[in-house]
Amino acid sequence: MLTLRDTFTLAWTKLRSRKLWTSLFLTLEILLFAAVLVFTAGVRGFTEGLETFNSQGLNGKYLVTAANVRSNPDLETDPDVMDLAEQLYQAALTEHQALAEQLGLPYSPDSEIAPTEYIDGQRALVVYSPYAQQAINQRMSDYLLADQADLEAALQSYDYTAIYLQQQLNADGSVVNLQNGQEDLSRYSSSSGNQPVQTFSGLYVLDDDLYADYLFTDLELDPDAIPVVLSVSDAEALLGLSSLSANASSTEKLQHFTELRAAAAGQIVAACYRNSASQEQIYTALQILDQIDRYQDEPGFTSPSLIYALPTTPCGPVTIQSDTRTAAELEQADRQRAYQTALGTYTEPFQQLLRFQIVGLIPTDTQPASANDLLSTIQSLGGVSIVTPLISTSYYDAHAADLAAVYTEPDLSLSYLGLDRQYLIEFPSADTARRFINEQSCQPRGDLSQGCATPDHLFLLTSDNNHSLVISDLSQTFTTAIIIAVAVVLIITVVLVALTVVRSIASDRKEIAIFRAIGFRRSHVLQVYLAYALLLTAIIIVGALLVAFLLGGLLDPWLSSWLTDFLRATFLTTAPLSAQLFTPDPLLYLLLCALMLLIPLLVTLPAIVLKTRESIISGLKYE
Amino acid sequence: MAKSMLAMGAPNSLDAILSANKLAKSYGSTRILSDATLSVAPGEFLAIVGPSGSGKSTLLHILGCVERPDAGDLTLNGQDLRRLRPAALANLRNRTLGFVFQFFYFEPHLTVAKNLEVPLMPLRVPPRDRQTRVRAAAELVGIADQLRQKPATLSGGQLQRAAIARALINRPKILLADEPTGNLDRANTEHILDLLLRIKREQHTALIVVTHDEQVAARADRVLHMSDGRLTVC
Structure with a gap:
């Protein structure tokens, strides 16, 4: 064996010959490897940032939705x-x-x-x-109808954190938003093309543990209002704020969200509930008033015997303006009511002014489905797909009787698909959640209306309420991307290092022959050329580390600020979180450098051994 | 007609440091060397002359253990060289033999001193010993002032002296030189010859020089002529 000093002294001379080729090769390799180092640090920073921001709110939980989609509806x-x-x-x-x-x-x-x-x-x-x-x-x-006991049985062999029931309450009639405190009755007119805005016609009951992060803090609750959590789009519509275009910058989105939160926090929104009989009275009143307005000046016009007056207060009752019906007409009306009562179809008109207080905002999916670039796609993962308006289970339990005057819980036995009552199961890990879906979900037959449940698989299981599983998969995809990038660069490096060393050996034939003639063994020559390969890769590694850290150091403050804004806008959060894009992983860097050092050596070794086995005399005669 | 080597005043094989008997070498169907028999005594200056392509260099390479003969015996200090493995041969080339090439290859990016150290590297000679031996060899050949220079700055004569110094660095018993004055002018040739004879005299080193320079042959103790792969005594 040569001493290390002698080995590297001779190897260094190889590096100093063929300067142009070596410089080009080293520059290319340093840039390539630096790109891999920056890429891995960037992807790690991005993924960690994504996970940090994603850990807030509903997205931080690994949730699976279980719906009892009937076997054959x-x-x-x-x-x-x-x-x-x-x-x-x-x-x-x-x-x-x-x-x-x-x-x-x-x-x-x-x-x-x-x-x-x-x-x-x-x-x-x-x-x-x-x-x-x-x-x-x-x-x-x-047909099969499953309940929570069936779900718990299916979950028996899985580690899960909690089961939440999400149920839908529907108003028997309509709940129409008031506009500036006024009820827009023209919307009931058959000639009106505008449909009344009914944000609160349906409510969804869900445990607020799930969405506690979206609730406004330090809010003074109005005891007479129903506390609701709205989606961003519902809040925008209610508060008359236009939504931002999908192309808006992160800063604009964040500013818009901050303004929206400020405007929505604790805001009281009024709506009018009318049951079907009350709505019918409005329609009738509007029709009669319309007829009188149109035909009262025509000869022979007879005013209707029963004329209703429109409500004089928001959400007030319809009153009778004049009633000139004969005794026979009144008796006929009584009989008609008796007939409807006997059939169970008579309902007393009922209306009630409802007050809702906005107690939270949920960043539901904000990006259009057509978002096709990576950043837009990632940004679309920040929202959750949960239905709103939400009221908490505890509020519902405490006010069930009051709410029942307006909202009825659909009879589960009559539910067509069973989708109005779903369970959200929280798992401690993405893997368990994914395994539960894969092993326990029924498979829809054709489209969902053709049923899904089987005796062994009673629930349709999905992860579409939030994106925690998708983000978990995304991290895996990024890891795969890193592996591919590293593999490609390693292959290029191996090829180039092998090419450079083999080229060097080929052109050093005479030199090698002379060295051997003066007493170098084959193993000594091998040692020198392995050291040469080692020097090449060491220079690549050191150079790439310098370039990567220089680039990282220079660009990171600006890029990290951009990433933090991007993630804040993605997850629509004002939480004091930040992200750092250039986040090198010491262990990964160590592994990458070791691979960069060892693999070219191992691949180059056979070529060097082959070359050292050439006869001395052929080298001496080589010109 | 060629005479027997022994009959021609060659050293007795018992006195010889190097003995070759009936060496033969062919490349493909071309016979390069036939029945080459010779022996060299310690401190003897043997010149091998002959026209280009006569097989002189091949014989020198075989004697210098960088090429194996197809047939014949070769002994160095009584040791049969055919039985040695490549590593042992490399050791022999390093310690016992010194080679001077016509084009005296040097590593251009190393100083002359570092180039002289190269044969010391396989022996792992400590740095201090190296410096002593390099300086001694350089002083012997008269290039002590050029040790820190790069080879490219040296003249042809200085380079050949450096090549001889490199060959002598391990104090070999035999110095083999292939056309050592082939690229030198007359004055430089004379200087190199003086140097080689001084080495022979002071260090008792055997010299085997392949040349077609009569000036060199004239100063040898013994001259062998090579023609069509066969040796004859001049």
């Missing part, structure tokens, strides 16, 4: 259901006709909606017919 085309609906319809006709005769009312079968019709010679169910709905509901009980 495709009842609309079932001939048995149609037959049953027809039977119910015929029975109703007979019953209603008898009741009408008993009350002395005229009866026409045309007043009932037939449950079936023929379209192109094919019998089809008329789904809005009450008899069709009754038939479907009767048959629903034949």
Whole structure:
């Protein structure tokens, strides 16, 4: 063995020959490896930043949604259901006709909606017919319906943190937003093209532990208002703030969100609940007033005997302006009411002014689906897909009776798909969540309306309420990207180092022969050229580290600031979090440098051994 | 007609440091060397002359253990060189033999001193010893003032002296030189010859010089002529 000093003295002379080639090669390699180092540090910083910001709010939890999508709800085309609906319809006709005769009312079968019709010679169910709905509901009980006990049984062999029930409350009628404190009754007019804005027609009940991070702090709660958490888009619509375009910068988005939070925090929003009878009265009142307005100046015009007056206060009742009905007309009205009461279809008009207080904002998905660049896609992951407006389970439990005057919880046994009651299961890790989905979810047959549940797999399991699993997958993808980049650069490095060393050996044939003639062994020559390869890779590593840290040091303050703004805008958070883009991983760098050092050596070794085995004399004769 | 070597006043094989008997070498179907027999005594100056392509250099390479003969015997200090493994041969080339090449290759990026150290490297000679031996060799050949220079700054004569110093650095028993004055003018040739004879005299080193320079041959103790791969005594 040569001494290390002698080995590297001779190896250094190789580096000083063929300067142009060596300089070009080293420059290229240093830049390539520096790019890999910067890339890995950047990806690590980006991923860690993403995970830090993602750990806030709902996205920080590994959630799986479990919905009981029935086994075969495709009842609309079932001939048995149609037959049953027809039977119910015929029975109703007979019953209603008898009741009408008993009350002395005229009866026409045309007043009932037939449950079936023929379209192109094919019998089809008329789904809005009450008899069709009754038939479907009767048959629903034949199909699998799962509850929390079934879910807990499915979760038996999985480590999970909690199960949350998310249920939907629907208003039996409409809950129309007031505009500047006023009820816009023109929207009830059939001639109006505008549909009333009904932000609060449905409410979703969910444990606020899940979305505590989105709640405003230090808020004075109004005891008479229903505390609701809204999505950003709902809040924008309610507060009359226009939403930003998808192309808005991170700073603009963050500023917009900050302004929106300030405007929404604790804001009271009023809405008017009217049941169907109350809405009907508004329609009728508007129609009669419209007729009077149009025809009152025409000859022979007779004013209607019953004229309603529109509410004089927001969400007030419809009153009677004049009632000149005869005794016979009044009796006829009484009979009609008795008929409806007997059939169970009579409802007293009811309206109620509701007050909602905005107690939180949820950054629901903000990016358009067409976002196709990486940053836009990542930015779309910051939002959550949870439905709003949300009220907390604790509030619902405390005010269930009050809420019941407006909102009814749908009868689960009548729910068509079972999607109005879902469970959110929180897992401690993405892997467990993913495994639970893969192993326990039913598979939808065709589209969802064709059913999903089977006796062994009762729930449709998805991870679409938030993006924690997607972000977890994204981290994996980034890791894969790093491995690919490193592999590509390593391959290029190995090829170039091998090429350089082999070129050097080939052109040093005479020199090697002379060295061997004066007493160098093959192993000595091997030692020198391995040291040469080692020097090349060492220079690449040191040079690349210098370039990477120089670039990182120069650009990181600016890039980290950009990343922090980007992530704040992505996750729409004002939490005091920050991200650092250039975050080198010492262990990864050590591994990369070791690979850069060793792999070219190992690959070059056979080529060097082969060259050292050439005869001395052929080298001496080489010119 | 060629005479027997022994009959021609060659050293007795018992006295010889190097003996070759019936060496033969071919490249493909071309016979380069046939029945080459010779021996060299310690401190003897043997010149091998002959026209280009006569096989002189091949014989020198075989004697210098950088090429193996196809047939024949070669002994150095009574040791049969055919039985030695490559590592042992390398050791022999390093310690016992010194080689001077016609084009005296030097590493251009090392100083003359460092170039002279190269044969010391396989022996792992400590730095202080190296300096002593390098200086001694440089003083012997008269290039002590050029030790810190790069080879490119030296003249042809100085370079050949440096090549001889490098060959002598391990105090070899035999110095083999291939056309050592081939690229030198007459004055420089005379200087190199004086140097070689001084080395022979002072260090008792055997010299085997391949040349077609009559000036060199004239000063040898013994001259062998090579023609078509065969040795004859002049």
